[in-house]
Amino acid sequence: MTPAEIAAVVARLRPDWRDASAFYEARSEALAGLRRLATTTCAGCPAAALHRRVAHLRALLAAERERTAQARRLLAQACRCPSQPRHPDARQLSLFALPRA
Known part of the structure; x- marks a missing residue:
């Protein structure tokens, strides 16, 4: 009706x-x-279209926040300067073992 x-x-x-x-x-x-x-609800009315757009933008924002958090974790992990390498390379160890002249 x-x-x-x-x-x-x-x-x-x-x-x-x-x-x-x-x-x-x-x-x-x-x-x-x-x-x-x-x-x-009318699928063609402006309010329904705005609600769909807001939901889409919220999903994009959440995905972007997760990518940003992941990049920050990766950067923090790369910036760590351990005092000794975790897995020293055998070739590098041999360079340090050379006697100094």
């Missing part, structure tokens, strides 16, 4: 003391149409 149809039903509502059931049926029909309109 479109909003125009609901408006027409509401405009025709007239209490009738001889037949109250017809009034209540028409009123129930109008209320049911209004409830359907209130619960359904």
